[in-house]
Amino acid sequence: MNIDFSPELEAFRAEVATFFATAPTPAIREAGRKTTSVFAPFQECMEWHKTLFEKGWAAPHWPKEYGGTGWSVEQRFIFAEEYRKADLPPLLPQSLGMVGPLLIDLGTEEQKQRYLPTILNGDDFWAQGYSEPGSGSDLASLSCRAEPDGDDYIINGSKIWTTYAHHANRMFMLVRTSTEGKKQQGITFLLLDRVDYPGMEIRPIVGLDGFPEQCEVFFDNVRVPQSGRVGEENDGWSVAKHLLKHERGGGSAASPTLVRYLERAREAAAIIASPFGGVLADDPVFQRDIGELEADVASLAHFEKLAISGHSIARDPSFPSMNKTINSELVQRASVIMNQVSGVGGLARQLEALRVGSNVEPLGSEFDLISMPLYLNSRATTIYAGSNEVQRDLIARTMAGA
């Protein structure tokens, strides 16, 4: 057991910090500060993705031969920490964190060559088309149908909650190709090389914060090539399960984000008056609450550091579910304390001021501007990527009979 604090690593930290201090445009910085969801404002986020790509830093978690950085575990963590300190918009997970790693693992040579370069350089954004109105937690019951027809499939049905489909130019999706046997058996994993096929319609859904983030996607006799299939026909469930591992964690560290949220709460509490006198940061109740959260975030950081170092903790079959549960609930708790700090300052609905580039001054502080939308959006963290009820079932199941 040894933790590396070598001068080389400190030099690396300085290099990263310098790049983050100089490379992002003002719009990218603004987008980072105004990120109130796991999904950062799209345009600036993709612009920043491209900047990172040019530097060679877009996908630290990818294997080096596909454009990864080849960094050590420590370097990756340092990168994540500096990223958060600089309040930069996190890159979107669907392309770099989901379909990219999946194609590296399971794609055909042709699919890899065709898609990986533009995933890496940020030219493409892929939406994830899994959930349906009738199939959320019970994803395997999905019914969006694909009928083989020559070299194509013809798709009919609909998807829902498809994040940023209205910004996407590509989409990976699960379709039903058979109703025989177990429901998991008739599912196929498809790559759509465009989202403007005739018969496809994308309708954004407005969220609690007032912005469209998820979408409904409708398919009316949409003809797509079979060459977009990953894995065998009717074997899409095992492909999806493979991808889920990437979605539920292991790939990147969440604790630096949480550290930053708590820092921002502290900064705001240092200037907001406490009803018990002085500022909120001096209030013992606040100190106790934020202290407890900081300790929990520290434990998550330890857990993540062990995991990315290849510790056996990450080989536990319930690791992805534990990681997702811990992380999602901490995001919610951090957002609760942020919102509490803002208090009535968070009650103004300020859609214009939140929009990147609007040049509309917030009514109060920038912290008050983001705390409520962040709180509202983070109600989603215990619902998406497998709800926490379902995760706890999964964790319990790995213990049964152990």
Added chain:
Amino acid sequence: MHALWQGLELMDFSFSQEQEMLRDSVARYLDKNYDFDARQALVSSAAPWSAEVWNQFAELGLLALPFSEDQGGLGGSIGDCVAFAQSFGKHLVVEPYVSSIMLAGAAIAASDNTANLDWIEKLASGEAVAGFAYEEGAGTAHPGLIKMVAEPSGDGFVLSGEKRLVLAGADADILVVAARMGAAGPVALFLVGKDADGLNVSAYTTIDGRSAANIRFDAVAVGADAMLLADASEALEQIIAKAIIVQGAEAVGAMDALLSLTAEYAMTRKQFGTPIGTFQSIAHRLADMKIAYSKALATLTYTAALANSGAITARDISVFKGQLGKMGLAIGESAIQIHGGLGLTDELNIGHYHKRLLAFDAQFGDHSYHLRKLGQR
């Protein structure tokens, strides 16, 4: 009756017949005219609230209700207001009832200066609306926290400082303003016209659909007659306590709606071939929601009865605000979780109820403030 109760006089927590009639007529009107779609259309329109609904509130006597009969009101009790305010919560009413009538109106009514009493008639008839400029940020939990200053000047006063979350603040005809007489003096109340020089109004809509404003007072000059009360701390505490109870009744109405909507959803939404309400984790969440709601309803009913009898203390109000604030958030968060992705949408009413509960908690000291207050000796 159980033997244990024999010889004891039972306390009466039921609504009177008149209260039930009032409750039912407000509920009937809102059921018919204030469904969620109509409410959302209103919130996204340019109007801060519905003039028609406001007129109807006047017709129903709601606006005149809390004012005493000798001031031209109906002499209603806090229990009367609680009787109908739950349906305000159920319908997520955005009209400024509590701020204009229960807060600003009550402050004018409490004035020892008769010069301004004719405003009561205008408020009670719906002809005018008043804003209550009290909040200064961080949930201004008690009048002692007011920083805005009134300096004597000539015959009158000059007001300087900033108020936040003044409901109806941009549309009100008059503002009732709390300000301190000099940096260390008592908190006084003033009446300021909407066109006074030096008012800097930033209007916005709250997350729960109400029209509000932050208002900066840049040396706003008012005459001597504008002073409603020279030392208003005690009156303010009493007025705010009543407003908290009525807002709490609204919150309980919202909790009630969340509970029944969520229970219904859990019994109809199927995943894995069975209603999600049959999964134990969801069933237990629903059970906890019901327990929380029942406690909130009991505390509302008991506290309203205490307030009616005049025996209410600051401690009772802290129990009320702390518990209802906390339980409202717990119920709202569970309702969203049980609705899954749907609960995160603007289109569904669930999130809007939760936003009303968030607003309830944040105003006049959040649950954390009130619970700590209780723990202090």
